[in-house]
Amino acid sequence: MSSPSSGSPEREGGPMAVGRLESLSSPAGLDGDPPSMGSPVLSPDSSSHDAALSAPAASPADSENLSPDELELLAKLEEQNRLLEADSKSMRSMSGSRRNSGSSLVSSSSASSNLSHLEEDTWILWGRIVNEWEEWRRKKDKLLKELIRKGIPHHFRAIVWQLLxxxxxxxxxxxxxxxxxxxxxxxxxxxxxxxxxxxxxxxxxxxxxxxxxxxxxxxxxxxxxxxxxxxxxxxxxxxxxxxxxxxxxxxxxxxxxxxxxxxxxxxxxxxxxxxxxxxxxFEYLLQGLEIIFRVGMAILQYNQTDLIQLDMEGMSQHFQKVIPHQFDSCPDKLILRAYQIKYNPKKMKKLEKEYTTIKNKEMEEQIEIKRLRTENRLLKQRIETLEKESAALADRLIQGQVTRAQEAEENYVIKRELAVVRQQCNTASESLERAQGTIRELQQQKVASH
The missing domain is CATH 1.10.8.270 (putative rabgap domain of human tbc1 domain family member 14 like domains)
Known part of the structure; x- marks a missing residue:
């Protein structure tokens, strides 16, 4: 799941991916629909407030379920949004010219006033949605989804997420x-x-x-x-x-x-x-996969000058701290740059085949390595067994040699003792023969004397 804060994709998307979620207006995962790219905070300085606050046009089916007050409120939101957009264009036009500052102040005041009314109407609408949640989910579900995609006001976000x-x-x-x-x-x-x-x-x-x-x-x-x-x-x-x-x-x-x-x-x-x-x-969702490559290349191109001057640690910090906030004010800019990237499906398919070939080769090598490791392990076990048997035979051989040496020494001692006994036996035999000769002589003398 690498740690997320250190740029790892972990059993986790990392802070960069989740950080983008923070800038979305609604919890798309709860609704089952893709999120919009509207700003979640209702602030005059947001460059995308017109997209975030604009009310969706109600379909005929939804219009039948809306009360007259709700229809009037939606119409007011659309009208205020058009006025706000017109004032914003006027302000951008005046900022590039040399008109007097009084006109700019009047236009700025008008835009702020329109935004204030728009915020108030948005709060009224979302307050009604929260209070009548079950009815909206049951009868006006499509319109509710469109409003969520346009942006949930910050202070309503907690309760709406729980309700969703x-x-x-x-x-x-x-x-x-x-x-x-x-x-x-x-x-x-x-x-x-x-x-x-x-x-x-x-x-x-x-x-x-x-x-x-x-x-x-x-x-x-x-x-x-x-x-x-x-x-x-x-x-x-x-x-x-x-x-x-x-x-x-x-x-x-x-x-x-x-x-x-x-x-x-x-x-x-x-x-x-x-x-x-x-x-x-996900690999089969071609558009989704394609946009991932496009966005990735757009981010790299946008930061190319900075990245080539950084080492690996610097790049990691840049991806964690700088890049996630580069497009906070205008996320559409990233998407526009992404679609300017040339995407060649044939080239990607060729790379996919090359990657598959490489992975298959790696897998075959891994299988062969695993087989060799198993064989090596069995050989080591056999060697250990033979070494133990050899050691046992060596011990037996040494023990036999020691035993034979002891037996040879005992034989030598016995032979010496036998030689001594033989000598003693010979001496005794000679003494016996002399004694017998003496006895015979004495017997002869005794016979002669009679």
């Missing part, structure tokens, strides 16, 4: 405080990685910051709820993004819903089997 994920009344919320009192086997790992999650964001900056503490709490609680997944570093970036918008208990509930109901947990399992499947399926 159906995470407002989950039983697991009541267990949260008890889970925090328990001990998790992942605590040390979570604590180690917390500082590497959005390290430059003000909420998470600092060792003992509130952001790091609540992030630790949510990750610890989830590791106890889902022991199969436990903790995976990449998931902390999702929780961090939720904590930027809502309190920790609500963030915990939304995260549990994302992991279990929207199957994100399958991507963070230790085997990562589902992640491999998603990557394999």
């Amino acid at each position: 994920g159906n995470a407002t009344d989950m039983p697991v919320k009541n267990q949260y405080s008890e889970l925090l009192k328990m001990s998790s086997p992942c605590e040390k790992l979570i604590r180690r990685d917390i500082a590497r999650t959005y390290p430059e964001h003000e909420f998470f900056k600092g060792q003992d910051s509130l952001g790091q503490e609540v992030l630790f709490n949510v990750m610890k609680a989830y590791s106890l709820v889902d022991r199969e997944v436990g903790y995976c570093q990449g998931s902390a970036f999702i929780v961090g993004l939720l904590l930027m918008q809502m309190p920790e208990e609500e963030a915990f509930c939304v995260f549990v819903r994302l992991m279990q109901e929207y199957r994100l947990r399958e991507l963070f399992k230790p085997s990562m089997a589902e992640l491999g499947l998603c990557i394999y399926q």
